[in-house]
Each structure stands twice: as structure tokens, then as C-alpha cells.
Amino acid sequence: MNQEKVGKFIAELRKENHLTQQELADKLEITDKAVSKWENGRCLPDVYFLKSLSDLFHVTVKEILNGERDFKKKVIDEDHHRKVLEVNKLSKSFGKRKVLDNINFEIYEGDIIGLIGPNGAGKTTLIKTLLNLYKSEEGNVKICGYDTKKDLENALSKIGCIIENPDMYDHLTGRKNLKITELINNIHDKEYVEEMIRFVKLEDRIHDKVKKYSLGMKQRLAIANALIKKPKLLILDEPTNGLDPSGIRELRQILKTISTTKNMSILISSHILSEIENICDRVLIMDQGKLISNFGIEEVKYKNKSLEEEFFRKTESFESGDINENS
Ligand SMILES: Nc1ncnc2c1ncn2[C@@H]1O[C@H](COP(=O)(O)OP(=O)(O)OP(=O)(O)O)[C@@H](O)[C@H]1O
Numbered sequence: 001m002n003q004e005k006v007g008k009f010i011a012e013l014r015k016e017n018h019l020t021q022q023e024l025a026d027k028l029e030i031t032d033k034a035v036s037k038w039e040n041g042r043c044l045p046d047v048y049f050l051k052s053l054s055d056l057f058h059v060t061v062k063e064i065l066n067g068e069r070d071f072k073k074k075v076i077d078e079d080h081h082r083k084v085l086e087v088n089k090l091s092k093s094f095g096k097r098k099v100l101d102n103i104n105f106e107i108y109e110g111d112i113i114g115l116i117g118p119n120g121a122g123k124t125t126l127i128k129t130l131l132n133l134y135k136s137e138e139g140n141v142k143i144c145g146y147d148t149k150k151d152l153e154n155a156l157s158k159i160g161c162i163i164e165n166p167d168m169y170d171h172l173t174g175r176k177n178l179k180i181t182e183l184i185n186n187i188h189d190k191e192y193v194e195e196m197i198r199f200v201k202l203e204d205r206i207h208d209k210v211k212k213y214s215l216g217m218k219q220r221l222a223i224a225n226a227l228i229k230k231p232k233l234l235i236l237d238e239p240t241n242g243l244d245p246s247g248i249r250e251l252r253q254i255l256k257t258i259s260t261t262k263n264m265s266i267l268i269s270s271h272i273l274s275e276i277e278n279i280c281d282r283v284l285i286m287d288q289g290k291l292i293s294n295f296g297i298e299e300v301k302y303k304n305k306s307l308e309e310e311f312f313r314k315t316e317s318f319e320s321g322d323i324n325e326n327s
């Protein structure tokens with residue numbers, strides 16, 4: 001890897017996008033000195049910023065590190081761009097109330113998808129139905145090609161999830177909690193487990209009982225617990241609930257690193273739209289049990305709008321009957 005070439009490429013991308021060094025620095029929440037260091041070839045952006053640059057300039061991390069665009073990549077990408085999740089015509093009712101109404105969408109390898117919608121829209125129900133915790137009356141779900149109605153065990157082996165509050169044994173240590181997951185899932189890669197403990201920065205507290213953990217520590221343990229299964233898809237239902245600003249920032253960095261370095265897709269539901277805007281490539285909006293919109297975050301940025309503006313525009317027109325689902 002040629003640092004100078006990488007730097008020239010970053011400068012080229014920045015100019016193509018009509019940004020000054022200061023403007024790029026502001027977008028990445030860093031100083032213009034750091035941008036200047038990259039561009040002069042004095043240092044390389046770390047993984048977190050490589051992913052941010054890749055999102056911002058529509059190039060892959062590999063292209064940035066090669067210092068040039070790979071014009072053959074489209075063909076290769078299409079070959080390798082596999083579906084991790086397929087949801088077809090999914091419907092679910094509680095009594096007479098239809099809570100999921102003909103939901104259709106797909107998630108591909110490496111995607112980070114945000115799931116947003118008002119309280120009661122059906123997000124948690126959708127997630128639980130994907131995992132077969134709730135039975136759907138209609139439609140089907142495939143996880144890495146495995147149909148959850150026909151081959152649940154294989155389908156679930158590809159998923160790591162945290163729904164609502166992290167579900168851990170409080171009276172056991174963090175390490176023992178992970179041990180239980182290792183035993184249940186036949187995990188023998190001890191080094192990887194240790195790596196995940198370090199990855200979520202719990203190495204100093206892993207031998208403490210979980211009841212002594214703060215909420216943020218419990219969240220991080222739950223993430224490590226989900227990751228040790230090496231899932232293809234990580235599902236998180238409101239993971240930032242109750243976290244303080246630094247907890248939210250740490251989680252954001254963990255998620256971005258996961259998607260770039262661990263080749264994992266992420267489906268994350270949240271009410272914090274700025275976070276979703278910051279982390280995700282694509283956004284699904286649900287309202288009253290329907291998927292009313294499915295769009296790339298770049299489309300919003302291109303229109304110079306915030307996700308919050310887009311969210312209110314879509315939900316208000318849906319609720320007033322002006323738009324149909326998926327418009
Ligand atoms: N176990 C249940 N039995 C009956 N109704 C339920 C059940 N779980 C959820 N519901 C109903 O399904 C609808 C969708 O709820 P859900 O929890 O999926 O919404 P949500 O989008 O996750 O909301 P929030 O943002 O508040 O978490 C609501 O009307 C809720 O009352």
C-alpha cells in the first residue's frame with residue numbers, strides 16, 4: 001500500500017465532491033490538520049474513517065487503500081453481493097389487529113440497515129417475527145437462504161441479536177455468560193472470544209458479576225455475546241436506549257468497525273434518527289404495520305435533507321393518505 005497514493009486519491013475524491021479540507025474535516029468530526037496529513041501521505045485514516053470516507057465518496061475501502069477506482073468491481077460486486085435476509089409478503093396479526101402488513105425487503109452482505117418508525121409501528125414485532133419468536137400468518141423469511149419455517153436451526157445460527165434489553169444472567173460474571181453461549185453454540189475458538197472481549201473494551205471487567213455492570217457495559221457484553229457466534233447478520237432493537245452520549249458514540253464506532261472488518265450485515269432499530277443517519281447505508285420506515293419507505297441514506301444527503309425531515313415527510317404523508325406503501 002502506497003500512503004502517498006492513498007493521500008492523493010482522498011484529495012481527488014474530496015475535490016470531485018467540491019469539498020474543502022475544512023468541510024471534509026467537519027463532516028468527519030475531525031480537524032483539518034488530520035485531513036491534510038492523510039492527503040500529504042503522512043498517515044493513513046484508521047478503519048473507522050476509511051468506512052466513513054467510503055460511504056461519503058461511494059468508493060470501497062479497498063479502492064481507497066489501493067489509491068484508485070476499480071472499474072471491474074461492479075461485475076465482481078454483483079457476483080459476491082449475496083442476500084443475507086429476504087423477507088417476502090410477511091403479515092402478522094394479534095387478534096384482529098394487523099401488526100405487520102405485507103412486508104417485503106432484503107438485506108445484502110455488509111449492509112447496515114436502519115429500521116425506524118413511530119411507537120407501535122411494528123418494529124419489534126417485525127424483528128421477533130424474523131426470528132420466528134412470533135409466528136407469521138403469511139409470507140416467509142429466509143436467512144442466508146434458510147427458510148425460518150423449514151430450517152430454523154440453520155437460519156438462527158447465522159444471526160446474532162439483542163432485542164430490547166440485553167438479556168444476561170446478572171448473578172454470573174460477564175465471562176461466564178459468554179461461556180454459556182460458547183457451550184450452547186459449540187464455539188471452540190477461544191482466541192476469537194478473547195478478541196471480542198477486547199473489541200468491546202470489557203477486558204478489565206469481564207470477571208465481574210453482570211449485576212455490577214453499568215447499562216453501557218451490559219450492552220457491550222451483549223454485543224460480544226452476539227458476535228462470538230460469528231453471525232452473518234446482527235439484529236439490534238434500540239441498542240442506544242438509555243446509553244449516555246459517550247456510550248452511543250462507542251456503540252457507533254463498534255458497529256461501523258463490525259461492518260467493515262467482520263463482513264457482517266446489521267439491522268438496527270432506533271428512535272435516534274441522527275444516529276441512524278450516521279451509521280446506516282439504507283433506511284426502512286415502518287408505520288402502522290406497513291413498510292412505507294425503503295431508501296439509501298445517500299438519497300437523503302443528495303437532496304440536502306436530514307433524515308428527520310425525510311422521516312416526518314414520509315410518515316405525515318402516509319398517515320394523511322397521500323402516499324402508498326413503498327413510495
Ligand atoms: N404480544 C403482543 N400482544 C398483542 N399486541 C402486541 C404484542 N406485542 C406488540 N403488540 C402490538 O403490536 C403493535 C406493534 O408493536 P411493536 O412493539 O412491534 O412496535 P414498535 O414499532 O417496536 O414500537 P416502539 O417504538 O414503541 O418500540 C402495537 O400496536 C402493540 O400494541
Ligand SMILES: [Mg+2]
Nearest residue numbers: 123124125237
Ligand atoms: Mg419496539
